[in-house]
Each structure stands twice: as C-alpha cells, then as structure tokens.
Amino acid sequence: MECCDISHQIDIPSGSQKIVLAGNPNVGKSIFFNKFTGIYVAVSNYPGTTLDISSGMFNPENKDNDYVVLDTPGVYGVSSFNDEEAVARDVILAADAVVNIVDAVHLERDLFLTQQIIDMGIPVIVALNMMDEAERNGLKIDIDELSSELGVPVITTTAIKGEGLEEVKNSVDKSKVGNTIFNSDFLKEELDSLAEKINSRAEALLIMEGDPNVAEKNNRQALPHREKIYKKRRHRINNIIDSVISENGENSSLGSKIGHLMLKPLTGIPMLLATLYLLYELVGVFVAQTVVGITEETFFLEIYEPFIRGIVTPIIPIESFFGQLFVGEFGLFTMTVTYTFGLLLPLVAGFYFFLAILEDSGYMPRIAALVDRLLTSIGLNGRAIIPMLLGFGCVTMATITTRLLGSKRERIIATFLLGLAIPCSAQLGVIAGLIAPLGFEYFAIYVLTIFVVYVLAGTILNKVLPGKSTDLLIDIPPLRMPRLSNVLQKTYMKSKSFIKEAGPIFAIGALIITVMQETGMLTAIQNSLIPLTVGWLQLPKETATVFIMGIIRRDFGAAGLNSLSLTAIQTTVSLVVITLFVPCIAAMMTMFRERNWKEALFIWFGSWFTAFGVGGILAYLL
C-alpha cells in the first residue's frame, strides 16, 4: 500500500484547510461528520483496503476560510497494526487541524490517541462526547483542568442529542498545538532534529515510534523508541486523569448489566442463539424469500431480462457467440446483472445491516469473546466470527473480509473453511428445500457431516500450517443503542463497495463460463467427472452436470438436483458434495486475488478432494 500521501486519492481544492475527524471506534464520529458537511459528501476508496474515506466541504459561520473535512476509521492510536490504522495515520498526517472526538466515559483509552496527535505537533480541538452517559455514571470531569493539562480547547458534547455540535463546528479555527510529553529530559532533541531533517514533526514522531511505512517513505530506519514513548504517554495520561476526575461513580447501568450477561456462557450462549435466529428470520426468511422474490423473480427475470434481450437480439442473434456472451444463459447483461443486483445485493445488504447493528451496539466484540475458545481450536480467534458469519450471506464478500484477521495463517484457514464448508445464502435456500422433505434424520446427517468436516479441516490446517495464530485482544465497549441513520449509512457504503469490488468478478466469471460452454469444455469436464459420480458416489451420471453448474452459481448446482429423481441417501450425498465442492467462480477468483495462486490452488484442489472423499465415505456408510 502506498504510504502517507492522500492527495491523489481525495480531491482537495488548493488553499483550503484540511480538518480531520479522529477518534476511537464507536465514539460518535459520524454524527460530527454529518453535522460538519451536510449532504455534500464524497466517498473514496482507500487503495489496497476495503475502507472508504468520506470527505466534504464545510464553511463555519462567519468564517472566510474554506475547509475540507475528512473522516477517518476509528482507531486506538496512530500506527500500522492494521488497515484501519494505516488509513487513519495517512489522513491524520495530512491534517491542518484535528477534531478529536473523545468518549468521556473512556478517557483512559481515548486520551492515548489525543496525546499522540498532540505529540505529532498537529493543532487539536477535543470534543468530549457522551457527556450524558458520563453524568449518568456519576463521573465528574474538570473540563478546564483537562483543557489546560492537554493544552488544547475541550468542548463538551452529547452528539446523539445534538448538544455542543454547533460549538465544535464553529471552533475549528481555535485548535491549538498542545503540551507534548517530550521535554529536555525525554527525547526532545532527537525528535526536534529529526523533524527538521525530514521537515515534518508528525512523521518524525512516527519514525521514532518505529512505524516502518513512514520510515520507508522518508528513506530512514524506523527507530526503536516506541515502547519508551508509549509508556511515558500512558503515564502522563494516567496523571491527567487523576487530576481531572474527581468523582467516580459505580457503573451499574442496565446496559452494563446486559453487557455482562452477554459474556457469561450460561446467559450469553442463549442470547447468541437468539441473535442468530433473528439473523435467520431477517436475512434467511425475509430477505432471501420475500425481497429476493420481488427483486430477482418479478423485476429482473420477468421484466428486465426480456427487455434487454429485446434490445440486443435484433442486433446480435442470441445463438451467436456474442449473443450468448451478452444475453445468453450466463450472459453479462442477463445472468450477471440479475445475480448481482437481484439476488446478491439484497442478501449482502441484509447481512451488512445486521452486522452494523451488532457493531454499533457493541455486541460484536462480546460475541467474539464468547466464541473465541471454539475458534482457537481451529487456528483462528474470536474476531474470525465476522467472516464466518458473513460467509452464510456470500462467500465472496466473506473472503474479502478475511483481511481483518491478524496473520496470514489465519487468513488461509478462514479462506479455506469459507470455500469448503460454509454454504452461502444463495445455496442455503435450495438445500433447505431439498432436505426438509426427507425428514429430520437426513437433515441431521447433512448438518453433522458439514460440521465435522469444518472442525476437522480447521484442526488439521491448524496443526500443519507453520507459524502461530494471533490471540484475541479486544476492547469491550459499553452497550449502546445503535443509531438507525448510522446503521443505514454503513450498510449503504459497505454494500456499494461490495458491488464495486465483486461485480466485475461476477462478470468475468460469467464470461469464462460462456467461453467454456461454447467451446465444449464444460461438457468435457462434466463427462470426466462421471466415473467419480457413478462409481464412487453411487449417483446417476447427470449429477456431474449439477456439480459443475454449482461453480457458476452455487444455487444453480443445488437447484439442478430438483430435476433428478434421487433417493433420500443420494440427495443427502449430493448436497454434501455440493456444499463442500468448490465455491462459485466469483468466490474462487476472490480467493486467487486475496491469496497467492499457490494457496488458492491448494484451496481449490483441497475442496475437490474433500468433497468427493467425504461424499464417497457417506455413500458407503449410509
């Protein structure tokens, strides 16, 4: 990833001041951003990440200056532990002034970032947010003292009620360079001289804190002072807090009680199951059946596809190669569009909506903590629950989110398990339809087989892959009521970036399939599978076609089984094979892009082998 220069990503008019909003995750930053910019907002993707930076123009009252305000991902500090931090770092480095939003209830955590930005020498103004919650908790904060200790203005706000926002907005020009932790006894000369050499105090600080990317950009070695500086900063913040907080009430709010119950297995597991059931009702039933019924069936298949065929076929005959390519069975303007917008978009949006609620409410980290133990046994940690959950929506989308995992090893394990044993929502509906009439016994066999394969594959990979997975270390934020506007905005942004990222992949996938079909390759592959299907899996030879169709769209594969007359055992075996068999072509291509070709091929052949291996064993046992 390119480091430290955001100017070619975001259009910033020359001469305008860059105001950057920075803060820890879930401190209400977006409310400030919306207040500052109104509706004229530009969103640009940050290269190499799934992250977007929002920016907008803003004119405070009675001011002549033009300002550009930039949002950043929520972070606990400026460094490069993950993508969020790298993006926030680069935006903060470009800032003329920072509006730092601080959670009044979490001063110990939040002031670390504040002090770090102050140490960077960037003018800061602090918005001390969530004052209502601090008061409810009996927390007394001496604002004047905090302001004089930090050396920057502090404005109290309760953003969700709109209190204090206007004042912050009209005070951006009062931002100040605060009191740093560096003094003649502590690294001051070293920092000053480095700052002079590279002409940036902010970058000099990060090089002293050992940031490899900033050091490389300046052609310098990262310096080994990180821990010394962090300790000093922590010590300083603890001192500030001791002098500004006079009363410290007991946190016994309803939120903290529920939050506690969510973490205890005895109460937490039923709550998690109830949440998953809600997710199933929302996405699996409402979106997958009702909404998709309207978008895919009624709109795209009945109205859109005949319409587009009507336009194209007079010019390009549908039987020709290009006719097939554009408006054929797997055409770019037919299947690709219908699949992406009619089927996937509603499902993905439904999942992101639910996920945004889990994140904004603070429930997600509690789920991660609760399931951490299960996931560590397969070489992952609790954070991997996010891609695993998303996989039930769309494996392609989930594969992209494996980026948030802490090590390459975890990303390989998660990607493999997603490709192997997580059926996506497109497939789940059809599978459920086929297995339900067979009765509970076969349903149990199916679920149990997939689960055992999932656990075994994870356990084996965990044993054989070199290296060590990262451990869970996460902040458990207080429970808060999510704001609908925020949740909707997140859903919109994430769904949009999914379509932008995955749309072309689905198109290329459809293209490959059309070429394979037109050249007879598809039939050849289907025929080469027949010995395996008939001899080993004891299924009719037409099932081979169904398996290959599953590569195009996983639900095609499962739906194809409907037209064959299979025994209950045969249906169960085929469904197991289809689930474990390679994921759809888009997910495969995403795997190739996210991992290298060697790992992707290993995942690909690994899932072929596992699918037919397990299917055969099952056919033999039943």
Place this chain on the structure above:
Amino acid sequence: MTLAEVQKGQKFIISDISDDNIRVQALRFGISEDAGLFCEEKIPGGPVIIKRQYQEIAIGRNLAKNIKVELSQ
C-alpha cells in the same frame, strides 16, 4: 502467577507482558505494568475479561498464559 490463573473478582497488577506488540497495544488500552486491574469475567477455557474503571478488555486464554500478574489486596 499468570493472568490465566487469576480468578473472577480478584484484583491484580500486571508485572510482565512478554510480547512486544501486545505490550504496546495494552498500553494504548490503558493497561500499563503498574495499573490496578480487576478480573471481571473468565469465559471457561476462553478469554479473560479484565477491567480498569470503565474500560473492559478481552484477552485470549493463550495470551493470558503469557502475561505475568501479581495479586493485590
């Protein structure tokens, strides 16, 4: 003793975190080697939830085994 051996409800301070990256991340969350902490919850076989004032952090069990602590009264 290690953080993994701390019982729910006990108060303690951290005396040593061996991993460099974890140590600095902990510092950012407010956990320095002299800070008084409280064990809020232990998920059986899973993470230890520690607390300092309003700040709660979940620490994976394997990581907790590598963090040395001293109980305080």
